[in-house]
Amino acid sequence: MKVELRGIKKCFGSVRANDGVSLTVEAGSIQGLLGENGAGKTTLMKVLSGFVSPEGGRILLDGKEALFSSPAQAIEKGIGMLHQDPLDFPPLKVLDNFLFGRDSGFLLKRALARKELLELSERFGFTLDPEAYVNTLTVGERQQLEIVRLLSLGVEVLIFDEPTTGISTPQKATLFATLRRLAKEEGKSVIFVSHKLEEVLELCSGVTVLRRGKVAGEIAMPCTSEELVRLMFGQVITTHVAEEVSLGEPVLELRVWGVHTYRLDLSPVSLQVRAGEVIGLAGLEGSGQRLLLRACAGLIKPSRGSLFLRGEDMSGKSYQKFLDAGVAYLPAGRLEEGLIPGLNLAEHFVLARREKAPFFINWALARGDAGRKIEEFNIIGSPSTLVEGLSGGNQQRALLALLPDSLRLLLLEHPTRGLDVESALWVWDRLLERREEGTAILFTSTDLDEILERSDRISVFSGGKMLEILDASQTDVEQLGYLIGGNRG
Amino acid sequence: MTYSQRLVNLLLGLAPVALALMLSTLVLIAAGAPPLEAYKHLLQGASESPAKIADVLVVWVPLALCSAGLLFTFTAGLWNIGVEGQIIFGVIFATWVARNLYLPATLLIPLMIVGGMIGGALWGLLAGTLKVYGGVHEIFAGLGLNFIAITTNIWLIAKPWRPDLGATMQGTDPFPAAAWLPRLAGLRLSPVSLLLATMALVVVFFILRGTLWGLQLKAIGKNARSAYLLGIATNRHVLLSFALCGALAGVAGVVQVSGVWGRNIPQISGGIGYLSLLVAMLSGFRALGVAPVALFFAALGVGAARLHLRMQLDPSLAGVLGAGLVLSVLLVAGLRTRLLISREG
Numbered sequence: 087m088k089v090e091l092r093g094i095k096k097c098f099g100s101v102r103a104n105d106g107v108s109l110t111v112e113a114g115s116i117q118g119l120l121g122e123n124g125a126g127k128t129t130l131m132k133v134l135s136g137f138v139s140p141e142g143g144r145i146l147l148d149g150k151e152a153l154f155s156s157p158a159q160a161i162e163k164g165i166g167m168l169h170q171d172p173l174d175f176p177p178l179k180v181l182d183n184f185l186f187g188r189d190s191g192f193l194l195k196r197a198l199a200r201k202e203l204l205e206l207s208e209r210f211g212f213t214l215d216p217e218a219y220v221n222t223l224t225v226g227e228r229q230q231l232e233i234v235r236l237l238s239l240g241v242e243v244l245i246f247d248e249p250t251t252g253i254s255t256p257q258k259a260t261l262f263a264t265l266r267r268l269a270k271e272e273g274k275s276v277i278f279v280s281h282k283l284e285e286v287l288e289l290c291s292g293v294t295v296l297r298r299g300k301v302a303g304e305i306a307m308p309c310t311s312e313e314l315v316r317l318m319f320g321q322v323i324t325t326h327v328a329e330e331v332s333l334g335e336p337v338l339e340l341r342v343w344g345v346h347t348y349r350l351d352l353s354p355v356s357l358q359v360r361a362g363e364v365i366g367l368a369g370l371e372g373s374g375q376r377l378l379l380r381a382c383a384g385l386i387k388p389s390r391g392s393l394f395l396r397g398e399d400m401s402g403k404s405y406q407k408f409l410d411a412g413v414a415y416l417p418a419g420r421l422e423e424g425l426i427p428g429l430n431l432a433e434h435f436v437l438a439r440r441e442k443a444p445f446f447i448n449w450a451l452a453r454g455d456a457g458r459k460i461e462e463f464n465i466i467g468s469p470s471t472l473v474e475g476l477s478g479g480n481q482q483r484a485l486l487a488l489l490p491d492s493l494r495l496l497l498l499e500h501p502t503r504g505l506d507v508e509s510a511l512w513v514w515d516r517l518l519e520r521r522e523e524g525t526a527i528l529f530t531s532t533d534l535d536e537i538l539e540r541s542d543r544i545s546v547f548s549g550g551k552m553l554e555i556l557d558a559s560q561t562d563v564e565q566l567g568y569l570i571g572g573n574r575g
Numbered sequence: 576m577t578y579s580q581r582l583v584n585l586l587l588g589l590a591p592v593a594l595a596l597m598l599s600t601l602v603l604i605a606a607g608a609p610p611l612e613a614y615k616h617l618l619q620g621a622s623e624s625p626a627k628i629a630d631v632l633v634v635w636v637p638l639a640l641c642s643a644g645l646l647f648t649f650t651a652g653l654w655n656i657g658v659e660g661q662i663i664f665g666v667i668f669a670t671w672v673a674r675n676l677y678l679p680a681t682l683l684i685p686l687m688i689v690g691g692m693i694g695g696a697l698w699g700l701l702a703g704t705l706k707v708y709g710g711v712h713e714i715f716a717g718l719g720l721n722f723i724a725i726t727t728n729i730w731l732i733a734k735p736w737r738p739d740l741g742a743t744m745q746g747t748d749p750f751p752a753a754a755w756l757p758r759l760a761g762l763r764l765s766p767v768s769l770l771l772a773t774m775a776l777v778v779v780f781f782i783l784r785g786t787l788w789g790l791q792l793k794a795i796g797k798n799a800r801s802a803y804l805l806g807i808a809t810n811r812h813v814l815l816s817f818a819l820c821g822a823l824a825g826v827a828g829v830v831q832v833s834g835v836w837g838r839n840i841p842q843i844s845g846g847i848g849y850l851s852l853l854v855a856m857l858s859g860f861r862a863l864g865v866a867p868v869a870l871f872f873a874a875l876g877v878g879a880a881r882l883h884l885r886m887q888l889d890p891s892l893a894g895v896l897g898a899g900l901v902l903s904v905l906l907v908a909g910l911r912t913r914l915l916i917s918r919e920g
Contacts, residue, residue: 385804409806423804428797436787437794437805446785488805 087164087242088113088148089275094133095142096126103129104140105299111243116269116276118290120283122318122506125296127279128170131245134277135167136160147243161187166236167245170504172228176221180214184235199238206234210264224370226257233264243275244268250285251503253532254370255567262289281506283311283318318506333542334361335396337494337526338382343391345381352377353551354391359495361524364517366537366558368530369547369570375530378552379497382528383415384408396494409440412494418503420481425473431484432456432469438488463487464512479509486516496520498529502536514540534563546570591907595900602895608886617893620881621874629764633835634873637662637827639772641851642858642865643779644823647816648713649860650783652796655817657702657717658824659848660724661695665825666832667728668694670747670839673754673832674736680753684767684833687754691829692822698724699821703814713817721848729841736839746840756834765834772830775823780862792816824848853901872897 089111096104103126111117121127132138134145136157145152147163154160157167174183184203185194200216207214212230220228229249236244246265250258266289268274280286286293287307295302295317303317336358344354352374359365367375380386382393384405393400395411417423425434435456436447456469463483467476473484482505489496501517502510517540521527531537537544541558546569553569603610621631641658648655668690676683702720705711736747756765783789794802795809803809831843854872858864879893 405803406806406808415804417804421801422798423800426794426798426801426805429794433790433794434805436790437802437807440806443787445787447787447790449785 087275088146089134089165089243089277090146090149091130091134091143092146093143094130094140094145096129096133096138096140098129102299104133104143106143107296107299107301109294109301111275111277113242113275114269114273115291116265116278116289118286118293119277119279119296120281120286120293120314120318121296121302122281122508125318126299127281127296128247130296131167131247131277131279134160134243135165135245137167158187161236161239161241164240164242165245166239166241166243168229168232168236168247168249170248170251172225172232174220174228174232176219178220179216180218180220180223180231181216183220183231184216184238187235187239202238203234206237210234210267211260212264224253224257224372225251226253226261229253229261230264233268241274243277245277245279247279248281248504249278250280250282251532254570255534255563257370265289281318283314286314287311333363334524336394337361337363337396338528339394339397340382341392341394343381343393344389345377345386346389347377347386350374350377350550351389352381355552356391357545357552357555359526359528361494361526362521363543364521364527364529364541365555366529366531366541366544367547368534368537368544368566373547373570374550374552375547376499377550378547379415379499379528379530382495383413383497385415412490412492413497414489414493414495415497416485416489416499416501418499420478420485421474424485425481427474428472430470430472431460431465431467434473434484434488435459438490440490459487463516478504479506482509482513486513492523493520493525496525496527498527500531501529502531502533510536534566538563538566587907587911591900591903594903594907595896598899598903599896602892602899603888606888606892608888613882613886613888616881616885617875617878617896620878622878626762627877629759629762631870631873631877632764632769634876635869636768636772636830636834637847638851638854638869638873639865640775640823640827640830641847642854642869643772643775643862644820645851645855646779646783646860646862646865647792648820649855650789650796651792651813651816652799653706653813653816654714655699655702655717655820656714656852657699657720657848658820658851659844659846660702660717660721661698661821661824662828662831662844662848663721663724663728664698664821665691665695665828666839666843667724667731668825669829669832670731670736670750673750674747677751678753680755680757683753684756687833688771688826688829691825693825695821695823695825695828696818697821699817699819699824700814702821703817706817707810707813725841725844728839728843732839732841746836747838749838750833754833755837756830758834763835765830768830768834771826775826776862776866779823783862788812850897853897857901857904871900 091107091109093106093108094104095106107126107130109130119127129138133140136154136159139155152163154163181196181200181203185199203214203216207230212234214227214231214234249261253261265276265278269276278286278290290307292304292306293314294304295314297318305313338359340355340357342354342356345352350372355378367378369375377386381388384400384403384407395413400408421427432453436452453469460467460469463486465480465483465487467480473481476484502513505513517527538558543555544558544561544566545555546553546566548570600610603613621627641662645655645658669687672687672690673683676686678686698720702713702716705716706713732747738748756767758765791802791807791812794807795812799809827847828843832839836843850872854865854869858868875893875897879890882888882892883890
C-alpha cells in the first residue's frame with residue numbers, strides 16, 4: 087500500500103512537534119525516518135497509526151484519503167505500529183497476546199490462532215512458543231510476536247519505532263532480515279524510525295530526515311553518513327576520544343558475591359573497581375547486568391558473599407546507608423524510577439538534597455538553586471516545569487543534575503538510551519568529569535560501540551554469569567558479540 | 576490565561592453543580608416532592624436560626640478534622656478507608672480516660688484529647704503496618720479494621736462499660752461533667768471543638784504546602800518508586816501519614832463523645848469517616864477546599880431533618896444529594912481530562 091502524509095500538523099502546548107510534515111512511502115520499500123530526539127518522528131508515526139489526531143494535514147492510502155481516530159481503526163485500514171516499548175501484556179502467554187485486537191466473536195478461537203501463529207512465525211524463521219509467558223521473552227522476541235500479530239490482522243504498512251533499542255546484535259540481524267523480507271517478498275510498506283545513522287544506511291531504500299518538526303530533507307539511497315548528519319543537525323559533529331585517567335584506591339569490591347531472584351540467579355562474582363574507573367557491562371537484556379547494578383546500589387540483598395565499599399563491609403546495610411556511602415543508581419526508566427511525574431524541577435531538587443534541610447522549605451531559595459542547576463546542566467525548562475513535560479534528553483540531564491555533588495560509585499543503566507548523538511556526548515562529558523573527581527562508574531548499554539569507547543574494562547554477561555573481564559583496549563565488537571552470544575573467547 | 580479560557584474554566588467549575596442540581600431535582604420529582612420547596616426547606620433548615628447554624632458547625636467539626644487528616648494519606652497516594660475505625664478508637668481511649676481518671680476539666684479534657692489522638696493514631700498505624708510490612712492493601716486493611724473497631728466498641732459498651740441500671744444497648748452512662756467540652760450558652764456547639772478543627776486545617780495546610788515532609792509525602796503519592804530511589808524513607812513516611820490521619824480522626828472521636836453526646840454510644844462515628852472521604856475528594860485534596868466543602872455537607876445533613884418534618888421526605892435524601900454532587904464533580908473532572916487528552920493526543 088502506498089502511504090502519503092501531506093502537511094501533518096500537531097502541537098503539544100507551545101511545542102510544534104509536527105509542522106507541516108509530508109512523507110511518502112511506496113509499497114514494497116523500506117523508508118527511513120531519521121531525526122534527533124524531539125524532532126517529531128514518533129509523533130508523526132503516532133498520527134499515522136491513529137494514536138494521535140493531527141491538527142492539520144491529510145493521510146492518503148493508495149491515493150485515497152483516510153481518516154481514523156483510534157489505533158483499531160488504523161489497523162483496520164492496514165496500518166500497524168511497533169512501539170519503542172513493546173505494548174504487550176507481559177503476564178500473559180504469547181498466544182493470548184496474539185489474540186488481542188481480533189474481532190472474532192465472543193469466544194476465542196485458540197486452536198485456529200495457534201495454527202496461524204505457528205505458520206506465520208515459521209514463515210519468518212521466528213521461534214515463538216505459543217505457551218511461553220511474554221515476560222520470559224527478550225525484547226527481540228516480543229517484537230517478533232508483535233510483527234506476526236499485526237500481520238495476522240492484515241496489516242499492509244508496518245511502522246517500527248526505534249526497534250533496535252534494547253536488542254542484541256544477532257537479534258538485530260534477524261530483525262533486519264525480517265524487515266527486508268516484509269518489503270521485498272511480502273510487498274509491505276515498512277517505515278523504519280531511528281536516530282542511528284548506520285542502521286538507516288544499511289537498511290533503507292530512502293530516508294526522510296526530520297529536524298524540529300519539519301522535513302529537513304529527503305534522500306534516496308545510497309548516500310553518505312555525512313550527508314545525513316548534516317541534515318539531522320545542520321552541522322557535522324566529531325566524537326571525542328577518551329582520555330587517560332589515573333585510577334585511585336579500590337572503591338567497590340565484590341567477593342564471591344551472588345544474587346538470587348526468582349527469575350534469575352547471578353552466579354558468584356569477584357570484582358574490584360577503583361576510583362575513576364569505568365566498567366561497561368555488556369550482554370543481552372536480562373543477563374544479569376541490571377541485577378548486578380541494583381544489588382551494588384543496595385536495592386537487592388545479595389544471596390552470598392560480601393560487598394565492600396572503600397573497605398567497609400556493606401552486608402545487610404539498607405539502601406539509605408548505600409546512599410550515605412556515596413553510591414548512586416540511575417535506572418533506565420526515567421519517569422518510572424527516577425523522576426516523579428506531577429512534580430516540577432524545583433521540587434525535585436529540594437527532594438534530592440542529601441544534606442540536612444530545614445523543616446520549612448524556602449521556596450524562593452529553592453527556585454534560585456533550581457535555576458542555577460538548570461543552567462549548569464543545560465536543561466530546557468524552568469524551575470516550575472513538570473518533569474513529564476521535558477523531552478527524553480532533558481529528563482536525563484535532570485537526573486544527572488539531581489545526583490549529589492560528591493559520589494564514590496555511580497551505577498547507570500543505559501545512560502544514553504534514546505538520546506541523540508549530541509545529548510549522548512554531553513551526558514558522557516558529565517560522566518567523565520565525575521570520573522576525574524574519582525567516581526567509579528559501572529554502566530550497562532546495548533550499544534557495544536559505546537561500551538568499547540567509554541570503558542576501561544568490560545565485563546560480559548550471559549545467562550546470569552559474568553563471563554570475563556576484558557581490557558577495553560584489547561577487544562573489539564566481534565569478540566564481544568561472540569561472548570554475548572554465550573561462546574567463550 | 577485568555578478571557579475565553581477563563582470563561583471555559585468558570586463554566587467547567589459550575590458544570591458539576593448544575594449537573595448535581597439537575598440530578599437531585601429529578602430525584603425529588605421522582606419522590607413526588609416539589610423541588611423548589613424542598614430546596615427552600617433545606618436551605619432554611621440549615622440556616623434559619625443561630626441554633627441551626629450551630630448545629631451545622633457541630634457536624635462540620637468532625638468532618639473537617641477527619642478530612643484534614645485524610646489529606647495526609649491522600650497526598651501520600653493512600654486510600655485510608657479506615658477513618659471510621661480510627662474515630663472509634665479515639666472514642667474508646669477517650670472514654671477510658673473519662674471513666675477512670677477523676678480530674679478537673681482543665682486536666683481531664685486535654686488528657687482525653689491526647690488519649691483520643693493516641694487511640695486513633697495506633698489504629699491508623701495498624702492499617703499502615705499491615706500495608707507496609709504485611710502487603711495488605713490499605714483499602715482492605717481499613718475496611719477490616721473498621722468492622723473490628725465497631726464491634727470492639729459495641730462489646731465494650733455492652734460488657735465492661737454497661738450502665739448499672741439495666742443493660743440496654745443504648746450506650747454508656749453519661750460522662751462526669753468534667754469530661755464534657757464547654758458549650759456556648761443554649762447551643763450544642765463547643766468553641767473548643769471549633770478551635771481544634773480550625774487549627775487542624777491550618778496546620779495541615781502549612782505542613783503540606785511549605786514543609787519538606789509535605790513535599791516528600793507528595794513525591795511518594797506521585798511515584799513511590801522514584802521517591803525511594805531519591806533517598807526518601809517511604810515506609811516511615813507512609814506510617815507517619817497513617818498515624819497523623821488517625822490522630823486527627825481520634826480528635827474527631829473525642830469531640831463526638833465529649834462535645835456532642837456526653838457518653839459513648841455504639842453508632843458514635845455515624846459514618847463521618849466515610850463522608851470525610853467524599854469531602855476530601857471533592858475539595859481536590861486541598862486544605863483550603865475542605866472547610867467550605869465540609870460546611871456544605873454539614874448543612875445538607877442538618878437541613879435534611881427539616882425536609883423530613885415538613886415534607887415527610889426521608890432524611891437519607893441528603894445523602895443522595897451529596898453523593899450526586901460528588902459523582903457530578905468526578906464525572907466532569909473525568910470528562911475534562913478526556914477532553915484535554917483527545918485534544919493533545
